[in-house]
C-alpha cells in the first residue's frame with residue numbers, strides 16, 4: 001500500500017497577490033531510504049491560483065512529440081524549459097528560485113539555475129515513471145525543487161526498478177516538494193493520468209546547473 005501524504009494546502013486560496021510563507025522549520029522531510037529524501041512544504045505560496053493564470057499566460061508553452069517504438073506520439077503535457085542564464089518570464093519566478101537557493105544552499109552547495117515548466121491541462125496529461133538522470137543526477141546526489149500551481153495532482157514515488165507506488169503526495173495550490181539526496185537515481189517519480197475531473201496544474205521545477 002502506498003503512503004498517502006495529506007497536505008493541508010489552501011484549497012480556498014483566494015488571495016490576489018502571491019506571497020511566500022516561511023521555509024525553515026515548516027519544511028517536513030521524509031526519509032525515503034536508499035539515501036533519498038523528500039521535503040514537503042504545503043501552501044508555501046499563497047495567491048498561487050492567481051499566479052497560475054499569470055504563468056499560464058506568460059509562458060510560451062510547447063507541445064512535444066517523441067518516438068515510441070515505431071511511432072511518434074504526443075507528449076501528454078505542455079512544457080517549456082528555461083536553461084541556466086535564460087531570463088524567466090515573471091520576476092516572481094526568479095524570486096522563487098532565489099528563495100529556494102537561499103534555503104538549500106548550505107546543503108546543496110550551489111544554486112538552482114534552471115526552471116522546467118510543465119502544464120497538465122487535465123487528467124489525461126501525465127508524466128511516466130522516471131528519474132531526472134540526464135546529467136549529474138545520474139551519478140551524484142542533487143536536488144529538484146518543485147513549486148505546484150493550480151489543481152492538485154499526486155506526485156508518486158517508488159524505488160527504482162519498478163514495483164508499487166510507495167508514496168502519493170498531492171501537489172497543487174502553492175505546495176513545495178523537493179527531491180534530494182540520491183532520489184533521482186535510486187527512486188522514480190511520476191504524475192499518473194486520472195479519469196477524475198481535475199483542473200489544470202502547473203509544475204515549476206528548479207534544478208542546479210547540469211541536472212535535467
Ligand SMILES: O=C(O)CCC(=O)C(=O)O
Pocket residue numbers: 116118127132146155189190191203204205
Ligand atoms: O509535475 C511534476 O511536478 C513533476 C515533473 C517531472 O517529474 C519532470 O518534469 O521531470
